[in-house]
Amino acid sequence: MWVEFIGFLAAFLSTAAFVPQAYKIYKEKTAKGVSLTMYLVMLSGVLSWEVYGLMIGKWPVILANLISASILLFIIYVKIKYKD
Template identity: 45%
Template sequence: MNAIEILGLVAAVVTTSCFIPQVFKISKEKSTKDISLVMYLIMALGLTLWLIYGIAIESLPVTLANGVTLLLVSWILILKLKYK
């Protein structure tokens, strides 16, 4: 693993982790009234496309970052629908 891949993995951890507080906040408060459904749907679509791209170019940082972030965003979407 070279320095650029390590940089990519660190960037992936930082950007992916920004969704974790939102998941915990929604789970704790059981409220999603201030969360935009459209924004998260568009985000999920973009992440899916990035995930496909990462797999296609065989990039571990791109694949991991977008795969994990897609899971977190999907969790938020599920909670959004559950706690309308």
């Protein structure tokens, strides 16, 4: 019970964390200080977690990483678009 709650909390926080970064980039119209390598490696990681989630059939893992992947793709898109 507690284990599941902590796991849910962890998944929520580590997914939600990318939102303020995406918002900052959107607001400032630049992604200059953000490392493209970080976001590409993180996207690979998140997609691996997605495969892992599908393999073990845990929907919180599947859902959290699907949301993370969307936000990461947005950051990567903007980073490439702004060429900075």
